[in-house]
Amino acid sequence: MYHKMIIKYWPNRQSISLNNAVVDLFIETEKKLMLRTNNQSQHYLYLDILNNITRTKLLQSILSEFKELILDMIEINLDVKMLIQLNKKIVAVFINRVSSNFFFKFKFNDTTFNKSKLKYDHNNLTDYLLIYLIFGSSYIEDNTFLFETLYTPYNHVKVLLENFIIQIGNIVIKQIIYHLNNSININKFLKKQNICNKLYTSNRSTILFLNNLKWQHLVQSYIYDIKSFYNERQKVWIISSEGTISKYIYLSKGKTIQNLNQIKIIFLFWLELKDLLIPKTERFFIQIAKYFLYCSINLLSNLILILMRIIVFYLNK
Template sequence: MSHKMIIKYWPNRQSINLNNALVDLFIETEKKLALKTNNKSQEYLYLDILNNITRTKLLQSTLNEFKELILDMIEVNLDPKVLIKLNKQIVTIFINRVSSNFFLKFQFNCEMSNNNNLKYNYNNLTDYLLIYLIFGSSHIENDIFLFETMYTPYNHVKVLLENFIIQVGNIIIQQLIYNLNNSLNINKFLKKQNICNKLYTSNRSIILFLNNLKWQDLIQSYIYDIKSFYNERQKVWIISSEGIISKYIYLSKGKKVQSLNQIKITFLFWLEFKDLLIPKAEKFFIQIAKYFLYCSINLFSNLILILIRIIVFYLSK
C-alpha cells in the first residue's frame, strides 16, 4: 500500500467531500474539547486563570460560533482574494461576538479594544484555515507548507482549527483581564462568578501570574518569534490527550521581512551572522583544543618518564 493511500487528505475544492470533511473535523474537535483543556505546555496562557469547567465552556462556545461563521461565509460565496482582504475584520468581529455571548450571563461587556498591546495575534494561519474550510486546499499557494497543496493532510487542517480556537479563547481572557484593569478587580470578578482557577485565588498569585505573562510575551516577541521566523516555523497550540500543548509547524515566511521593526531585523541579521560564524569558530577552537590536549598529554607523559628515571636513579644508589 502506498504512503499516499495511508494518509487522509483534505479535499481540494468545494464539494460534498469538503462538506463531509468539515462535519468530521468539527465533531472530532468537539470530542477533544470535552476531554482535557488544561495547559500542559511549559508556557503561560491567559486561559490558565479560568477553572477547567469555564475554560472548556469558553472553547466549546468559540467552536460553536465558528461553525456558524463558516456556514454563513459559505452561503455568501465570497471570492478567496476578497476573503483574505476582509479576514482581519472578520476575526475581530468574530472574537467580539464570542466574547459578548459568553460573558452575557455574567452581565459583563468584554470587547476587543484598540489598545496596541491587545491586538489579536493575527497571522496567515487564519487565512489558510478559512480557505481550507470554505474553498478547499487547491486555493492555497504552493511552497507555503512542506507538502504539495493537492496533498494537504487532514490532520494539518485539524491543527490549524485547534490552534485558532485556543488563540481566540486566549485573547478573550486577555481582554477580560485588561478591562478589569487591576488584580483586585480581577480577583473579585473571578471569585464572584466562581470561574477562577484555584491556583490564582489570591491577589498576590494573580499579580505574579500577570507579571509572568508580560515577561513571557516580551521574550516571545523579541527572541522566540524572530528565531521562529528565521527557521520558518510557526508556533501552534493543539489539544493532546493530556491537554493543551504547543508545537511548531513549517511555514514559509520569506515575504514578511518588511513587516519587522528595526530591533527584530537586527536580531535576524545576528542569527544569520551567528550561523555563518559559529560553526567555523567551533571548528577552530576544537582544533586548538585538540592540539592543546595532545601537547598536554605529551608533556605529562614526559614528566612521568623523567620522574621514573629520577626515582630509578636514586634507588640504584
C-alpha cells in the same frame, strides 16, 4: 507483518467531500473539547485563570460561533483574494461577537472596551484555515508547508482549527483582564461569577500570574518568535488527551520579514551571523584544543620518562 499507515488527506476543492470533511472536523473537535482543556504546556495562557468548566464552555461557544461564520462566508460566495483581503476584519468582527456573547452571560454592560488594543496575532494561519474550510487545499500556495498542497493531511487542518479556537479564547479572557484593570477587581469578579481557577483565588497569586504573562510575552516577542521565524516554525496550540499543549509546525515566512521591527531584524541578523561564524569558531578552538592536548600529553610523558631515568640513575648509584 507490517501495516501500511493510511493518511487521510484534506479535499482539494469545493465539493461534497469538502463539506463532509468540514462537518467531520467540527464534530471531532467538539468531542475533544468535552475531554480536557487544561493547560499542560510550559507556557501561560490567559485561559488558565478560568476553571475547567468555564474554559470548556468558552471554547465550545467559539467553535459554535465559528461554524456559523463559515456558513455565512459560504453564502456570501467570496473568492480567495477577497477572503484574504478581508480576513483581518472578519476575525476582528468574530472576536467581538464571541466576546459580546460571553460577556453578556456575566452582565458586562460595556462590550466595546479595549478592542482596538487587543488584536488577534495574525500570522496567516487564519487565512489558511479559512481557505482549507471554504475552498480546499489546492488554493494554498506551494511551499507554504512541508507537504504538497494537494496532499494536505487532514490532521494538519485539525491542528489549525484547534489553534484558532484556543487563540481566540485567550484573547477573550485577555479583554476581561484588561477591562477589570487590576488584580483586586479581577479576583473579585472571578470569585463572584464562580469561574476562577482554584490556583488563582488569592490576590497575590493573580498578581504573580499576570506578571508571568507579561514577562512571557516580552521574551516570546523578542527571542522565541524571532528564533521561530529564523527556523521557519510557527507555534500552535492543540488539544491532546492530556489537555492543551503547544507544538511547532513548519511555515514558510519569506514574505513576512518586512513586518519585523528594527530590534527584531537586528536579532535575526545576529542569528544569521551566529550560524555562519560559530561553526568555524568551534572548529578553530577544537583544533587548538587538540594541539594543546597533544603537546601536553607529549610533555607530560617526556617529564615522566626523565623522572624515571633520574630515579633509576640514583638507585644504581
